[in-house]
Amino acid sequence: xxxxxxxxxxxxxxxxxxxxxxxxxxxxxxxxxxxxxxxxxxxxxxxxxxxxxxxxxxxxxxxxxxxxxxxxxxxxxxxxxxxxxxxxxxxxxxxxxxxxxxxxxxxxxxxxxxxxxxxxxxxxxxxxxxxxxxxxxxxxxxxxxxxxxxxxxxxxxxxxxxxxxxxxxxxxxxxx
Numbered sequence: 001x002x003x004x005x006x007x008x009x010x011x012x013x014x015x016x017x018x019x020x021x022x023x024x025x026x027x028x029x030x031x032x033x034x035x036x037x038x039x040x041x042x043x044x045x046x047x048x049x050x051x052x053x054x055x056x057x058x059x060x061x062x063x064x065x066x067x068x069x070x071x072x073x074x075x076x077x078x079x080x081x082x083x084x085x086x087x088x089x090x091x092x093x094x095x096x097x098x099x100x101x102x103x104x105x106x107x108x109x110x111x112x113x114x115x116x117x118x119x120x121x122x123x124x125x126x127x128x129x130x131x132x133x134x135x136x137x138x139x140x141x142x143x144x145x146x147x148x149x150x151x152x153x154x155x156x157x158x159x160x161x162x163x164x165x166x167x168x169x170x171x172x173x174x175x176x
Contacts, residue, residue, distance in 0.1 A: 003052075004095045007059065009103045012049035017041065019058040020051065027086035032174050036084065039171040040065050048080070048107050052087070052096045059091040062100040064108055067117060068167040077155075079115040080108055081168055101128055105152070114155040117166055122147040133166070141167050142175065 003009055012020065017038070024034035040047055044065040052060030064080040082104065087097045105128065108116055117133060118125055119140060130150035133139065136157055140149040149166075151157075 003099050006054050007094075007096055007099070008053050009050055009060075009099055010053065011107075012041075012051050012061070016051055016058060020049075020061050023058050023061055023088055024084070024086050026088055028084075033084045033086065036171055036174060037061070037063055040169065043171065044169055046078070046080075046111055048104065048111060050100055050104050050107065052100055054091070058088075060087045060096040060100050061085075062097075062104045064104055064113075064116065065169055067169075070165045070167055078111065078113040079117065079166075080111075080113045081166075081172075082116055082118040082120075083168075083172070085120075098127070101125075105154070109154050114153070115157055116152045116154060118150050118152075119144055119148055120150070122150060125150050128152065137163050138166050139163050141165050142172075 020037060021034045024037060025031060040063060041049070046066060048064040050062050051058050062082065062085045064082055067079050067081045082101070085097055085100060105116065117138070118130060119142065130152045132147050133149045133151040136151050138151055
């Protein structure tokens with residue numbers, strides 16, 4: 001997927017932190033997502049984050065952080081959660097979010113992740129290959145609407161018997 005005209009997607013840098021926070025405060029109704037990203041940036045490893053810039057203004061951001069499994073599943077290796085994804089309100093519907101997701105998934109492949117999960121709109125994320133996580137025997141640790149918890153195999157994923165709960169980093173507990 002090509003970048004929207006005038007938009008460059010690149011890795012987040014430490015200097016981007018204030019602008020990312022401003023973007024998240026603009027894109028979401030509360031500070032929860034901005035606080036989440038600040039906390040993840042300082043503690044999550046790996047932390048994969050990309051920004052979309054238009055000129056000297058950040059217009060989009062996406063982050064990926066590791067998840068765990070209960071019971072443990074060693075067949076996956078690294079598994080990541082996509083959250084949050086944000087595009088500045090005046091810049092939405094231009095393909096910026098899709099470009100961030102595509103570039104982020106490529107960064108996850110480069111990090112040798114085997115699986116990415118997301119809690120979001122099934123019709124939006126299906127275009128990237130996400131499918132209901134239940135197809136892989138996975139369930140979300142959070143209450144999630146039917147079909148909203150989704151997974152994407154980046155490498156072959158062996159479905160274990162029974163159901164495995166995907167555990168997000170403790171920073172996500174603010175969403176409970």
